[in-house]
Amino acid sequence: MKLKTLTFAMLSLAFFMASFTVQAQEKKREPNPEKMLERMDTDKNGTISLDEFKSVKRKKEMDAEVLEANFAKIDSDSNGELTLEELKNQPKRKGKTNE
Known part of the structure; x- marks a missing residue:
């Protein structure tokens, strides 16, 4: 159970960071x-x-x-x-x- 929770947390963090990076790059290009x-x-x-x-x-x-x-x-x-x-x-x- 702990492994599933940790995996979910890491995937969520990775997704958040990826979306934040894309938004920052788009804003920078304006x-x-x-x-x-x-x-x-x-x-x-x-x-x-x-x-x-x-x-x-x-x-x-x-x-x-x-x-x-x-x-x-x-x-x-x-x-x-x-x-x-x-x-x-x-x-x-x-x-x-x-x-």
Whole structure:
């Protein structure tokens, strides 16, 4: 009986830890608009220009055309600059959920 209880407790703990880890990883992947603005706004004027957006070092190399298309999707007022509000309202990546 003790062995069954111990086994159940260990399995429960393992399941809890696995689900906690997955949640932490998902949260970590969500973009933080404030940090994005701080990192990309090299001239510190409170907005991100297309040149600033394209000059940011990324984990994956991206073609200029892809970056320009991504910038245009986020730039909802089409003024050529990204504001904090536009970063907060940017379209979600495919495969992500709004939770």
